[in-house]
Amino acid sequence: MFPVAKPVLPDLGRYGAYLEKIHERVWLTNFGALHEELTERLKELLGVRHLLLVANGTLALQVAYRALDVSGPVLTTPFSFVATTSSMAWEGLEPLFVDIDERSWDLDPRLLEGSPPASAVVPVHVYGNPCDVEAIEAFAKARAMPVIYDAAHAFGSTIDGKSVLSWGDASTLSFHATKIFHTAEGGAIVFRDEDRYRRARSLINFGLQDELPTGILGINAKLSEYHAAIGLTLLDRVGDLLEHRAELAEDYRRALSNHVELQEWHAGGSPNGSYAPILLSASWSSTASRASWRRKASRRGGISGLRSTGFHGRTRWSARKAKTSPDGCCACRSTRT
Ligand SMILES: Cc1ncc(COP(=O)(O)O)c(C=O)c1O
Numbered sequence: 547m548f549p550v551a552k553p554v555l556p557d558l559g560r561y562g563a564y565l566e567k568i569h570e571r572v573w574l575t576n577f578g579a580l581h582e583e584l585t586e587r588l589k590e591l592l593g594v595r596h597l598l599l600v601a602n603g604t605l606a607l608q609v610a611y612r613a614l615d616v617s618g619p620v621l622t623t624p625f626s627f628v629a630t631t632s633s634m635a636w637e638g639l640e641p642l643f644v645d646i647d648e649r650s651w652d653l654d655p656r657l658l659e660g661s662p663p664a665s666a667v668v669p670v671h672v673y674g675n676p677c678d679v680e681a682i683e684a685f686a687k688a689r690a691m692p693v694i695y696d697a698a699h700a701f702g703s704t705i706d707g708k709s710v711l712s713w714g715d716a717s718t719l720s721f722h723a724t725k726i727f728h729t730a731e732g733g734a735i736v737f738r739d740e741d742r743y744r745r746a747r748s749l750i751n752f753g754l755q756d757e758l759p760t761g762i763l764g765i766n767a768k769l770s771e772y773h774a775a776i777g778l779t780l781l782d783r784v785g786d787l788l789e790h791r792a793e794l795a796e797d798y799r800r801a802l803s804n805h806v807e808l809q810e811w812h813a814g815g816s817p818n819g820s821y822a823p824i825l826l827s828a829s830w831s832s833t834a835s836r837a838s839w840r841r842k843a844s845r846r847g848g849i850s851g852l853r854s855t856g857f858h859g860r861t862r863w864s865a866r867k868a869k870t871s872p873d874g875c876c877a878c879r880s881t882r883t
Contacts, residue, residue, distance in 0.1 A: 554787060561776065561779045564779060565775060568775065576768060580771045580774035581768075581769060584778050585597055592711055593712065594709060594712060595740075596737040596739070597735070598737070599732065599769040600732070600735060600769060601750075601768060602721075602733045603696075603698045603718060603720025605733065606735045608637055609746050610716040610718050610735050611634070612746075613742045613749060618665050620639050620641055620666050622653070622668040622669070623646055623670050624644075624645065624646070625672060627698070629696075634668070639665075642662060644658055649810035650811075650812065651673070653669040653682070655678050655685060666692045667682060667686050667691065667693045668696060669696070670695070671695060671703060673820045674699045674819075674820035675817075676704075676812040679695075679705065683714070693714040694718065695710070695713065695714045697711055697718060698718065698733075699720075700717075701725060702727070702784075702818040703815060703818045705814045705815050706814045716735055716736065716738065718734070719733050719734045719736070720733045726784075726787065727780060727781070727784050729780075731773060732777065733769075749762060750764070750765065750768055752766060791818065791819025792816065794819060795817040795820075796817070802824060807824065808824060
C-alpha cells in the first residue's frame, strides 16, 4: 500500500544546507537565487522555455487568465478540483461547463462544437491524464481564443515523450504538499510566449517591472526562498519518485481493472502516478448492497483495513439534469474530484 496523498518530506540535511545559504545571503523572497535555480532546473527537466514560479496553483490560474486577457465566459470542465472554477469566479469570469469524456474523464472536445462564444478554454489534465490536446487546440484556433490547461495534477505527464506543458498558450501547475513534486505551497505557469510570461512576472509582483511601476494592476504571488529550497531538495529525488509512482499506478491498474472502473489513459501517454479515484458501479451506492459489500469486505479485513491505511470514499460523480442556458449550452453539472 502506497499512501498517495502523504506528502514526500525533504531530507532535512539537504534542506538545511539550502536554509544556510538563505541565511548567509539574507535574501528570503523576491526572485532570490534559489527561486532562480529552481526555475532553471524545472525548465530543463520539463523541457519548457517560459516558466514562472508562483505562490500556489490557484494563483497560477488567476494570473494566467489575466496575462492572457481572459474576460467574460470561459469554457471549462465540470470535473476537477473546485479551484479550476472558483478561480474563475474570483476573477469575475463566467464558467461554462462542457461535459467530460466518460472514459478519459477529461473535457470532451467533441462537445466544444456548438458551444456559446467564450474568451478562452480551460481544460484540466485530470489526475495527470493528458487531454485530447490536438482536438482542443484545433477548436480554439478556429475561434481565435487561448487555451489554458490546468495541469495541477500533470507534473511529469507526457504525450509521445513530450511534456504536456508544451501545449496551450499557458499551463498551470500546483506544487501543493499533496502533489508528486511540491514546495509545501507553490505552483508555476508555463507560457508559450515570452511577452505573456513577462507580463505575468509583473502581475505577480504588484505590477512592478525592474522595481518600477508599469501601470498594470498587480498582486503578490511570488514564491519564497524557503519554498524554493523544499523544491530544490525534492527535485534531486523526483526522477526516482516519478518512476516509483508510475510502477505503483501500473500495479494498481493491473490488480483493480477487472473489479472497478478506471480512467482510460491517453494513448500517447503513460500514467505519472498522480492520485486518482476508482469508480464503483451505481448499484454499490444503494444502502443494501453497500452494507453487504462492507460485510464481505470486512470479513476479509478489507474495508477497515483500507480505511486505516487512508483510503477515502466519495460519492460517484453523476451528471445532474443539465440546466440549459438560453443559447442551449450545458450550463451546469456536478463537480467533484
Ligand atoms: C485541478 C486543480 N487545480 C488547481 C488546484 C489548486 O492548486 P493549489 O492547491 O496549489 O492552489 C488544485 C489543487 O489540488 C487542483 O487539483
